[in-house]
Amino acid sequence: MNALAVERHSPLPKRVDLVLIGARGRVGSAFRQRLQACHADLVRGLNIDLRLRAAMDRRGLAERMDGLDPIALDGALRPRSAGDIEALWLHLGRASSTVLIDCTASDEVAGHYPQWLRRGFAIAAANKHAGARPLAFYRDLQQAAQSTPWRYETTVGAAIPILGPLRDLRLRGEQVLGIRGLLSGSLSFLLARLHQGARFSQAVMEARELGYTEPDPLEDLGGEDVARKLLILGREAGFELEPDQIGVNPLTPIRGVSGPALEPALAAEDDAWATRIAAAEAAGQRLVVVGEVGPEGGSVGVQSLSADDALASASPRENVLQIRTALQHQPALTLRGPGAGAEVTAAGVFSDVLALAQQLAR
Ligand SMILES: NC(=O)c1ccc[n+]([C@@H]2O[C@H](COP(=O)([O-])OP(=O)(O)OC[C@H]3O[C@@H](n4cnc5c(N)ncnc54)[C@H](OP(=O)(O)O)[C@@H]3O)[C@@H](O)[C@H]2O)c1
Structure with missing residues (x-):
């Protein structure tokens, strides 16, 4: 019998509808592949029938009552039009078994969560923006999530289970004193490549190419991505922080440059980075981007650490998180693993969707 087999089966699988936002992005596409690969096993093992009821990005929207083919989506997507989302919500009807999956990095999309949760749509998000908005929004969101769940485990550390364990520490009354870590798989890849001799501009382009x-x-x-993760972590640990309580020291002062202009703009900093790397190595140290958060606030920036520090010895793409609690501080509780990549992130999103689907199916 399949490893997913469970104790109880009803004759008809329970259908749970999925609405995928960011459907043709890197994480959204990897999610669709996983849905296709796992669908039959989930029907057999969990008695849950996950249907891709709708999919969208900024350019297109597709909807089908009996479910879209997760792989052959391009032909089904039609250009977006004004009011199409509202019309979709009306079509979805009874919302009690629908999961919205946010695979965008859009603050605008995140701004809709409280309203969507109050309409009864559960949410699984890779998008960090909702958890990093000002406290008033965050509190409203948490309140809305008391009746309909919102899961966001992949917003920190991709598929490494971090937020669940952190929540458990808080719930069991284990006071979290502070969190320190390497929270960006892309930045740990970037600095590792610089220590291997790559130019700054070249290493950024490689990280982008690799997704x-x-x-x-x-x-x-600019450090904003790590700052958002620190806010999400800090809030999960029980620290009531506003976004401006996370200090950010960017890796570059360049702002607002995109497309083909980005690489030459970054190349202007290649020599300065080569000099910084050489100075760290001459002192037996390594440069890493460290994020820290505690009850009073947090910071993110480049630090030069002794080569034997757990954060300095991480492999490219790795995330390392040290959580100091009143019970566990010497050594700190440490979680580590691959912290970037569309496939690993989509796998984590899929876990969130499964947890929500099982909750809705009960
Ligand atoms: N890649 C990773 O390693 C990783 C790791 C952890 C977390 N994440 C998170 O996962 C999310 C997606 O990342 P990604 O790498 O897949 O990004 P991506 O490849 O750029 O895809 C983003 C997708 O979101 C869509 N989108 C953007 N704004 C939208 C809007 N207002 N309405 C509807 N769709 C919208 C885009 O549509 P268009 O193409 O039409 O613009 C695109 O389909 C981000 O929040 C990221 O932080 C990624």
């Missing part, structure tokens, strides 16, 4: 950076790599280089 490790945010859609806009300047979000990684």
Whole structure:
């Protein structure tokens, strides 16, 4: 019998509809592949029938009552039109078994979550924006999520289970004192490549080509992406922080440059980075981008660490998280693993969707 087999089966599988936002992005596409690959096993093992009821991005929208083919989506997508999302919500009807999956990096999309949750749509998000908005929004969102669940495990550390364990620490009354870590797979890849001799501009382009950076790599280089993760982590640990309580030291002052202009703009900093790397190596150290957060706030920036520090010895793409609690501080509780990549992120999103689907199917 399949490993997913469970104790109880009803004759008809419970249908759970999925609406995928960001359907043709890197994570969204990897999610569709996984849905296709796992669908039959989930029907057999969990008695749950996940249907891709609708899919969209900024350019197109597709909807089908009996479910879209997750792989052959291009032909089904039609150009977006005004009011199409509202019309979709009306078509979806009874929302109690629908999961919205946000695979965008859009603040605008995240702004709709409280309203969507209150309409009864569960949400699984790789998008960090909702968890990193000002506290008033975050509190409203958490309140809305008390009746309909919102899961966002992949917003920090991709598929490494971090937020669930952190929540458990808080719930069991284990006071979290502070969190320190390497929270960006793309930046740990970038600095590892610099220590291997790559030029700064070249390493950024490589990270983007490999799908490790945010859609806009300047979000990684500006430190905003790590700052958002620190806010999400800090709030999960019980620290009531506003976004301006996370100090950010960007890796580059360049802002607002995209497309073909980005690489030459970054190349202007190649020599300065080569000098910094050489100075760190001469001192037996390595440069890493460290994020830290505690009850009073946090910071993100480049630090020069002794080569034997756990954060300095991480492999490219790796995330390392050290959580100090009142019970566990010497050594700190440490979680580590691959923290970037569309496929690993989509696998984590899929876990969130499965958890929600099982909850809805009950
Ligand atoms: N890649 C990773 O390693 C990784 C790791 C952890 C977390 N994440 C998170 O996963 C999310 C997706 O990342 P990605 O690498 O897949 O990005 P991506 O390849 O750029 O895809 C983004 C997708 O979102 C769509 N989109 C953007 N704004 C939208 C809007 N307002 N309405 C509807 N669709 C919209 C885009 O549509 P168009 O193409 O039409 O513009 C595109 O399909 C991000 O939040 C990222 O932080 C990624």
